[in-house]
Amino acid sequence: MRRSIVASPAAWLVWGAVIIFFIGLAGVIGSVVVNSFGLRWFDSWLPEAYTTQWYGQAWDEFTLLPVLTVTLVVSLLVVGISVAVGVPAAYVLARRAFPGSRILYLLFLLPILMPPITYGIPLATVLYKYGLAGHLSGVVLANLVPSIPFVILTMTPFIEQIDPAIERAARMCGARTRHVFLRILAPLLIPGILAASILVVVRTVGMFELTFLTAGPDSQTLVVALFYSMSAAGIRAQQSVDAMAVIYCVMMLVLLVVALRFVNPTQLVARVKEDPSE
Amino acid sequence: MTRFERLRLDGVTRRFGGVDALAGLSLEIRRGEFIALLGPSGCGKSTALNCLAGLLPLSSGSIWRDDTRLDTLPPEKRGFGMVFQNYALFPHMSVQKNVSFGLQMRGVPRAEARRRTADAIRLVHLEEHARKLPGQLSGGQQQRVAIARAVVVEPSLVLMDEPLSNLDAKLRLEMRTEIRRLHQALGLTTVYVTHDQEEALSLADRLVVLRDGRVQQIGSPEEVHTRPVNRHVADFMGYRNLLPGSADGAYTKINNTGVRVKGTPIGSVSDGSPVVAAIRPEDVSLTGDLEATVEVAEYQGREIAAEVRTDDGLVLHVRTGQRHAPGDKVRLGFPPDRLLIFPADAS
Amino acid sequence: MSTATVALRHRLAERGVDTQMLLLVPATVFVVALFIYPFGYGLAVSLQPREGGMLAAYQGFFSDAYQRDTIMTTLWIALPAALLNVAASVPIAYRMRGRFRGKRLLTTVLVVPITLGTVLTAEGLLNFLGPAGWFNRFLLTTGLTDAPIRLTNNYWGVFFSLVITGFPFAFLLVLSYLSGIDPSLERAAATLGAGWRQRFFRITLPLLAPGLATTFCLTFVLAFSVFPSAILVGDPSGSTRVISIAAYEAAYVRYDYAAASAAAIIMGVVELIVIAIVLGLRGLLYTGSTAGGKG
Numbered sequence: 031m032r033r034s035i036v037a038s039p040a041a042w043l044v045w046g047a048v049i050i051f052f053i054g055l056a057g058v059i060g061s062v063v064v065n066s067f068g069l070r071w072f073d074s075w076l077p078e079a080y081t082t083q084w085y086g087q088a089w090d091e092f093t094l095l096p097v098l099t100v101t102l103v104v105s106l107l108v109v110g111i112s113v114a115v116g117v118p119a120a121y122v123l124a125r126r127a128f129p130g131s132r133i134l135y136l137l138f139l140l141p142i143l144m145p146p147i148t149y150g151i152p153l154a155t156v157l158y159k160y161g162l163a164g165h166l167s168g169v170v171l172a173n174l175v176p177s178i179p180f181v182i183l184t185m186t187p188f189i190e191q192i193d194p195a196i197e198r199a200a201r202m203c204g205a206r207t208r209h210v211f212l213r214i215l216a217p218l219l220i221p222g223i224l225a226a227s228i229l230v231v232v233r234t235v236g237m238f239e240l241t242f243l244t245a246g247p248d249s250q251t252l253v254v255a256l257f258y259s260m261s262a263a264g265i266r267a268q269q270s271v272d273a274m275a276v277i278y279c280v281m282m283l284v285l286l287v288v289a290l291r292f293v294n295p296t297q298l299v300a301r302v303k304e305d306p307s308e
Numbered sequence: 309m310t311r312f313e314r315l316r317l318d319g320v321t322r323r324f325g326g327v328d329a330l331a332g333l334s335l336e337i338r339r340g341e342f343i344a345l346l347g348p349s350g351c352g353k354s355t356a357l358n359c360l361a362g363l364l365p366l367s368s369g370s371i372w373r374d375d376t377r378l379d380t381l382p383p384e385k386r387g388f389g390m391v392f393q394n395y396a397l398f399p400h401m402s403v404q405k406n407v408s409f410g411l412q413m414r415g416v417p418r419a420e421a422r423r424r425t426a427d428a429i430r431l432v433h434l435e436e437h438a439r440k441l442p443g444q445l446s447g448g449q450q451q452r453v454a455i456a457r458a459v460v461v462e463p464s465l466v467l468m469d470e471p472l473s474n475l476d477a478k479l480r481l482e483m484r485t486e487i488r489r490l491h492q493a494l495g496l497t498t499v500y501v502t503h504d505q506e507e508a509l510s511l512a513d514r515l516v517v518l519r520d521g522r523v524q525q526i527g528s529p530e531e532v533h534t535r536p537v538n539r540h541v542a543d544f545m546g547y548r549n550l551l552p553g554s555a556d557g558a559y560t561k562i563n564n565t566g567v568r569v570k571g572t573p574i575g576s577v578s579d580g581s582p583v584v585a586a587i588r589p590e591d592v593s594l595t596g597d598l599e600a601t602v603e604v605a606e607y608q609g610r611e612i613a614a615e616v617r618t619d620d621g622l623v624l625h626v627r628t629g630q631r632h633a634p635g636d637k638v639r640l641g642f643p644p645d646r647l648l649i650f651p652a653d654a655s
Numbered sequence: 656m657s658t659a660t661v662a663l664r665h666r667l668a669e670r671g672v673d674t675q676m677l678l679l680v681p682a683t684v685f686v687v688a689l690f691i692y693p694f695g696y697g698l699a700v701s702l703q704p705r706e707g708g709m710l711a712a713y714q715g716f717f718s719d720a721y722q723r724d725t726i727m728t729t730l731w732i733a734l735p736a737a738l739l740n741v742a743a744s745v746p747i748a749y750r751m752r753g754r755f756r757g758k759r760l761l762t763t764v765l766v767v768p769i770t771l772g773t774v775l776t777a778e779g780l781l782n783f784l785g786p787a788g789w790f791n792r793f794l795l796t797t798g799l800t801d802a803p804i805r806l807t808n809n810y811w812g813v814f815f816s817l818v819i820t821g822f823p824f825a826f827l828l829v830l831s832y833l834s835g836i837d838p839s840l841e842r843a844a845a846t847l848g849a850g851w852r853q854r855f856f857r858i859t860l861p862l863l864a865p866g867l868a869t870t871f872c873l874t875f876v877l878a879f880s881v882f883p884s885a886i887l888v889g890d891p892s893g894s895t896r897v898i899s900i901a902a903y904e905a906a907y908v909r910y911d912y913a914a915a916s917a918a919a920i921i922m923g924v925v926e927l928i929v930i931a932i933v934l935g936l937r938g939l940l941y942t943g944s945t946a947g948g949k950g
Contacts, residue, residue, distance in 0.1 A: 044750045047743060055768055055819060057789050058779030065782055075792060115685055118678035128676065134683065141690050145880025147899040148923040149690060151906050151915050152697025175689045178682055236772040238883050257774050260887055275778045279771060286770045290763060363842050383845035390846040396839035400861050400941035409857070410847030443943050461847065 059279065066272035084273040092259055092274055094252075101251040101281075104166065104241075105234045108173045109227045116181030117223060121215075123182065124189035138179040146176065146239040154243040164246035172240040180233065181226045188222035221292070228289040235285060252278050312373045312464055313339055315497070319369035320379075322355050329355040331521045332369065337465070337499065342491055344512035345501045348544065352521035353501045357467050360499060362386050373464070384413070389458030390467040394474065395450045397442035403429065403453050404438045410461040428460035431490065448479045455487070459494060466491075468500045472507065484511060505545055509533060517541050537574065539584045539650040547586040548625045552652060560585050560649055565620040567598060571647035582652040587642060589613065589625040596641020600624065602632045616640070701916035712917035716901075722918070725898040726925055732810065732885075732895065733878035734929075736817035740825040740878075741871045745863075748830040749855065762830070765823035776816050777887035781807050784815065812888030813895045817878045825874045832866030833859070836945045862945045868937035872930050879926050898922045 066084055068077025088094065123135060141149065153172055157163035162171060192215070200214045235251065242254050250258070256278055259271050315337040322330040330352040337343055345353040358364040360371065362383035371379040378386055389410070398406050407428050411421040429438050432452035442450055451471060458466055471487070472480045488511055491498050502508050508515050509529040517524045517532060525537045536542040543550060553562040555577050561568050562585065569585060577583055600616040603623075611627050616638060618624070624640065632638065664673075704711040716722045751758065768776060784790050784806040791803040806812060836859060844854045882899040889895030898918060906915030 040746070041750065044747050048747060051819075051822065052764070054783075054815075055764075057783040058776060058819065059767075059771075061782035061789055062775070062779045075789070115681045119682035122676055122678050126676070134679070137686055137691075138682070141686065143876065144923065145876055145899075145926065147880050147882050147902065148919050148926070149694060149697075151902050151919045152700070153689065153693040155700065155906070155912055155916070156693040156696050171689060174685060178685050182682060232770060236770065238772060238774055239880070242883075253772060253774050256778070257883055257887070260774070260778055272778065272782070275775055279775055282770050282772075282775075283767070286763075286766065290766075294759075294762075361842075361846055363845070382850075383842070384848045384850055386846075387848070388846055390843065392839050392843055394837070394839060394946070396837065396843035398840055398844075398858060399944050399946065409844065409849070413844075413848035413853060441941075441943065457843075457847070467846075 062272050062275050062279070065269055066276045068269060084267065084269040085277070087267070088270040088273040088277070091270060092255055094255075094274065094277065096248070097250055097252055097255045100166065100169075100249055101235060104169050104173065104249075104251055105231045107170045108177050108234045109230050111170070112174055112177040112181045112230055113223055113227055116178045116226075117185055117219065119178075120182045120185035121189055124186045125194065138182050141175050141179045142183065146237070147243075149175065150240050150243045153240075157244055163244045164249070166249045168244040168246075169241050169249050169251070172244040173234050173237055175240070176237075177230045177234065180230060184226040184229065185219075185222055188225075189219070192218050225292045228285070228292055232282070232285050232289055236282065252281065311339070314372075314374060315465060316372040317360070317369070318372065320356065320359055320366055320371065321368045322352075322359055322364060323367040328521045330359065330518075333516075333518075333523060335516060335523075335526065337497060339497055340495060342488075342498045342500065342511060342513045343516060344508035344514070345499065345516050345518060346505060346508040346544070347503065347518035347524075349503055350520075351518040353503075353518050354469055355521070356518070357390075357469050357499065357501045360465075361388055361390050361467050387461075387463055388465045388467055389461055389463035391454045391458045391469065391471045393469045393471065395442075395454040397450055397453055397457075399442055402439050402441055403434060403445070406442065406453055407457045407460050410457060414461060424460055428456040431459075432456045432486075447475055448483065451475060451483060452486075455490065459490065459496065462494075464497065466496050466498045468498065470502055471500075472502075472504075480507075487511065517544065519544075535574070536586075536648070539586060539652070542586040542648060542650065546588055547648070548589050549585075549587045549592065551585040551622070553583055553585055555579055555581050555583050555649070562622060565618065565622045567618065567620070567622060569642045569647060570644045571642065571649040572645055573649040575651050577649055577651055584650045584652050585647055586650060587647045590627045591643060591646040592624060592626040593641040593643055594626065594628050594630070594638055596639050598640040600638050600640055602634050602636045602638060605632055605634055614638075697916040697919060700912050701920055702913075704913035705911070712911075712913040713921070715914060716917055716921060721896075722901050725896055725901045725918075726921070728895065729879060729881075729897040729899075729922075730925070730929075732813055732817065732881065732897065733875055736814055736821055736878045737825075737871055737875040740818060740821040740874050741829070741867060743822060744826040744829040744870070745867070748826055748833050749859070751830065752833045762827060765826060767823075768819050769823055771820075773816060773820060773881070773884045774887070776819050777812075777884040780812055780816055780819075780884075780888045784812065807888050809890050810894045813881060813885050816884035816888055817881060821874050821877055824877065825870050828870040828873065829863070829867065832863055832870070835866075836862050840945075861941060864940045865937050865942040868933050868940070872933050875929060875933075876926065879922075879929075898925070 064076065067080045067082065069079040069081045069083075070077060119138075123131060123138075150172065153175065154163055154168075157168045157171060162168045196218075197210050197214060200210050205213065236253060237251075238253050238257065241251050242257065245251070245254055252274075256271075256274055259274060317333055317335045317337075320330060320333040321328065333352075333356055335343070345356055347353050355364065359366055359379075362378075362381060362385075366379050369379070370377060398409065401409065404425060408421050408425040411424060416424070426438075429435055432455055434449060434452055434456070437445060437449060442453065445453065451474075454471070458468075468487070472483055475483060484507060487498075487500075490496065500508070500511060509532075512529060514526065515529060515532045516526050517536075519540050524541045525532055527535075532541065533545055536545050536547070539550060551562050553560045555573075556568065557579060559568045559570050560583055571585055571587075573583075598618060600618045600622075602614050602616050604615040606613045608627075611629055612632055613625065613627050614632055616624050616626055618640075626638075626640065628638075701712050702709045704715070707714070751761070782788055786803040786805070790806070791800075794800045794804065806815070840858055840862070841854050844858050849857065880899060881897055882903070885891060885895045885897045885900060889897075891900055899922065902915050902918035902922060905911045905918055
């Protein structure tokens with residue numbers, strides 16, 4: 031379509047809205063970052079002096095090393111289990127039409143559509159009843175609830191687009207089921223599994239509600255620890271809370287950069303068929 | 309709709325990232341003509357069509373309808389109709405609504421729009437399907453809707469972008485006749501893009517053969533078919549035997565063989581210069597004196613298409629009405645008026 | 656193996672059931688045990704309050720204005736935020752639907768707030784929009800106001816946090832729906848004489864509408880379950896006391912699990928009602944392929 035060089039008023043409006051949004055976003059992130067390095071910052075645009083002392087303080091006061099360890103362990107366990115459980119299920123859903131397959135698909139869709147708080151509270155109650163909540167296992171179990179369906183829903187279309195004729199060809203070449211899976215499907219699935227895994231990590235590290243409802247003092251992930259330090263504002267220096275926020279921020283951005291090597295930005299949001307030419 | 313006598317393309321050029329997708333296309337289209345833009349994929353024929361439609365801005369050049377300059381107008385102001393390769397039917401509108409869309413856009417009164425829509429649908433034999441959505445139609449029916457939608461507004465020019473390429477062979481022949489019939493019955497002016505030389509020859513009044521964005525030849529089907537201007541056009545028009553050689557007086561010596569043939573030079577061929585001798589399989593005579601052995605024989609109804617090899621290794625494609633089998637000996641001859649000699653250019 | 660089992664196996668195989676279906680078992684067990692069972696358990700708990708009849712927990716919720724009003728409070732925050740996010744996304748995505756330099760960079764920057772999540776956004780908003788933050792400093796310096804505007808610890812703080820995380824979400828979804836619409840449809844409309852306004856309202860918007868409904872639902876779900884930002888940048892005991900806070904308080908402050916489960920279930924039901932209405936309206940629209948034909 032023809033685009034004129036001189037932008038129309040509508041174009042100005044649209045780009046104006048985008049720019050305002052980005053200024054807001056930059057302000058939100060920038061003020062946290064600046065504050066975390068500021069020594070004294072009262073009535074001025076920028077702090078009077080800069081320091082890195084808040085980071086050391088945050089590291090000690092909020093015991094960030096165990097918190098980071100918990101975050102890492104929880105993410106790895108959640109990814110491992112949800113891939114191991116989700117990928118085979120996705121394979122069957124992608125390849126078979128059987129009575130009840132649509133109902134099963136809906137069952138896997140529900141935990142993603144429901145806001146975590148709605149099912150998180152009954153889930154936490156059940157986990158406490160069986161003594162599973164309050165430590166790591168409860169956090170992992172709670173985070174599996176959206177993660178397993180997420181892996182299934184990401185992998186099903188991925189497996190669907192692998193031509194089933196390839197598997198049949200392998201069988202005609204004499205491969206048994208085990209060989210079909212290991213030698214033919216596994217290599218083809220690796221990119222999809224990587225993408226699904228990294229998305230699960232991003233979601234687990236960022237998952238606040240479920241972890242918040244099931245974590246005990248020793249099983250908080252970074253985002254929950256951040257929430258507690260924020261809601262206890264006034265006890266600690268605001269700057270060290272901000273330092274912690276920056277650490278969380280950097281961690282998420284690193285994950286994001288890694289994720290974007292495997293998936294495009296839209297996939298982080300939802301699974302929608304993309305224009306193949308994009 | 310705006311009638312015109314002449315539509316003139318003047319040096320129409322379109323560049324994509326420094327590459328000329330279409331370089332200096334100049335063409336005059338008279339009212340009522342059927343023009344085919346012909347060439348292999350990537351030759352610039354679709355670019356030319358999109359430039360004409362206004363869907364792509366020109367890099368340079370101009371387009372004129374009589375004395376009105378068109379290339380600065382957006383597509384909706386040019387008053388052309390277009391049939392897209394994938395049909396581009398509006399999936400959320402019924403056949404009827406698809407066809408009447410253009411009339412509504414032009415503010416045609418409701419009663420007249422209804423009548424003309426019904427006429428157009430009848431014209432393409434889709435009366436029973438008028439209320440269906442495009443998704444419920446077969447490929448051939450979708451094709452007819454696309455044509456009806458393009459012609460219902462009585463456009464001054466109809467553009468067709470490989471409209472038959474998604475159809476199977478039988479339907480393709482049927483629709484080909486249908487398109488020519490509509491062109492004549494409605495007095496349309498049509499520009500038709502295709503890569504199928506047979507389609508272009510049978511439909512068009514004039515062909516424009518393109519290669520790498522440049523016009524190679526403009527002429528009637530007969531001219532292009534019997535007198536291609538260079539070896540590329542010859543290649544594209546079915547001169548399947550292209551034999552590199554060198555000019556040797558009135559004769560041409562085929563490389564790496566002892567074969568000497570006499571042909572009709574096209575363009576300037578100087579003595580000793582490299583040339584290409586071109587002849588169609590069906591023009592090779594089987595009553596000559598060059599001995600060859602049949603290697604492959606393909607049954608094609610009344611004829612056999614055969615690949616033959618001479619004793620010194622020259623491979624040729626011929627067609628014959630006799631039932632030859634692999635291993636048979638044949639004797640080939642080359643009628644000088646059918647064997648064209650082109651200078652071998654660097655490209 | 657007896658003939659009977661062979662016959663049964665054939666009959667099952669004919670309907671697509673065989674041993675490979677065992678691969679579904681672990682995932683199904685997990686979801687049933689960790690999602691369906693807790694839901695049923697929660698429902699059962701909500702029907703067994705410490706005192707009163709079966710529906711006492713629900714009666715308690717609806718008879719106490721402090722609890723009941725959380726429904727309206729939540730809707731009053733979530734609906735406008737979701738509407739704004741979707742409505743703003745459409746013109747912006749429409750303008751950016753083609754290819755241009757930096758499109759990937761733009762979408763990448765837009766994922767940042769989604770990735771960071773509500774907790775960090777809340778912290779940033781407190782700093783940025785707070786009385787001494789850059790935003791109010793800008794307003795005061797330019798003389799647009801005389802006194803700082805209060806934008807945190809009230810309705811607006813929560814609203815902004817929902818826009819910052821929700822808008823990119825809605826935008827990216829709308830953009831991918833838009834790029835799923837065959838561009839040759841708009842070109843066809845142009846050759847038939849439709850100007851940009853007609854192309855947008857007659858062709859693109861009708862084809863986009865079902866996607867917009869879906870986008871609205873997903874954005875609404877995000878906004879409806881607002882929890883951390885309602886506490887951190889909102890006014891959790893007043894104007895932003897949303898339903899998830901009510902459920903959380905019942906469970907972890909009052910330890911009244913019946914009331915907590917009842918609140919969670921009411922929350923789910925209200926949300927499903929809104930989604931059902933939107934999806935019901937969506938059912939009236941054309942929802943088929945957005946391609947222009949074969950090929």
